[in-house]
Structure formats: structure tokens, C-alpha cells
Amino acid sequence: MGKDLNGKELGRGITQRKDGRYMGRIHIRGSKKEVTLYDRNLKMLKNKVNTYRALAGTSQWDIRMTVTEWFEQWMEIYNVPVLKATTIRNYWDGFKRIQPLIGDRRVIDIKSNNILNALYVLKENGYAQTTIKHLQY
Numbered sequence: 001m002g003k004d005l006n007g008k009e010l011g012r013g014i015t016q017r018k019d020g021r022y023m024g025r026i027h028i029r030g031s032k033k034e035v036t037l038y039d040r041n042l043k044m045l046k047n048k049v050n051t052y053r054a055l056a057g058t059s060q061w062d063i064r065m066t067v068t069e070w071f072e073q074w075m076e077i078y079n080v081p082v083l084k085a086t087t088i089r090n091y092w093d094g095f096k097r098i099q100p101l102i103g104d105r106r107v108i109d110i111k112s113n114n115i116l117n118a119l120y121v122l123k124e125n126g127y128a129q130t131t132i133k134h135l136q137y
Contacts, residue, residue, distance in 0.1 A: 004042075011046065024049040035063065037108075052108070067110060068103040071095050094135050097122060 002015035010016065014024045022045045024037045035052065039045035065073075080088060095103075101118040102110065122132050 010042065014042075014045065014049065016042075026052055063106070063108055065107050066103065067105055067107055068099060070107050071103075097127070097131075098135060 002010045002013060004010055004016040004022075005018070005020075010022070013026060014022060016022050021038050021040050022042050024045050026035045026037070026049060037045060037048050037052065039048060075088070075091065079091065083091075098118050101121055102114055105114065119132050119135065122135070123129075
């Protein structure tokens with residue numbers, strides 16, 4: 001069990017660095033490398049670690065996966081089989097608006113400020129508030 005700077009238990013694989021940031025280390029079975037995640041907020045780091053552990057166990061997860069690759073996979077597996085064609089088209093149209101802004105980034109590297117920045121850029125480019133609101137959900 002890792003500890004913070006005051007000696008408080010933080011959980012398996014999580015420690016606090018001297019600069020105040022929290023660090024979570026994850027070893028995935030079948031992989032030779034250890035993955036290290038950082039965050040200034042302990043709750044956010046625990047969420048990242050748990051999400052990573054859950055996704056790393058599936059054969060479809062890859063730490064190098066970009067947002068575009070993830071979106072395509074998500075659409076193919078979960079949405080195309082059950083949604084109507086117009087809904088699928090609307091999802092793709094919405095994604096095409098933000099794809100140039102965050103599509104090439106790795107999913108594991110996306111933070112809330114990246115999303116907020118992308119929405120701000122859309123607003124600056126003249127998109128209607130309703131369009132931006134639909135992208136948030």
C-alpha cells in the first residue's frame with residue numbers, strides 16, 4: 001500500500017510524490033511494462049487507475065489507441081447494431097467537428113481541459129450554442 005506525504009494509506013500502487021502529485025503504477029498481466037499515471041487530484045487518479053485496469057483486461061484495449069480509433073470501435077460495437085441510421089449519422093457528424101481538435105490524441109492522455117478547450121474552439125469558430133451543447137452529451 002502506498003502512502004501520502006503525511007503517512008496516510010492511499011491504496012495499492014498509489015503514492016504521493018514530493019511535488020504533491022499522486023502517482024499510480026499498474027502492472028497488466030501479460031505485459032512486460034508497467035504503466036504510470038499521474039494526477040494532482042487523488043480521486044481523479046484512482047478513477048484513472050480503475051478505468052485503466054478495467055479496460056486493460058479486454059483484448060480490444062490498447063494504450064496507444066487514439067480518440068478516433070476509440071470512437072470508431074465504440075460506434076461499431078455498441079451503436080451501429082442498435083441505433084437508427086439517422087442517429088448514427090448524427091453521432092458521426094458531431095464527432096467530425098471535434099476530430100481535428102482531439103482525434104489524434106491518445107485516449108489515456110485526454111483530460112477535461114482538452115475537452116473544454118475543444119468546445120471553446122468550436123464556439124470561436126462560430127458554431128451555435130445548441131450544437132456545442134449536443135456535443136457535450
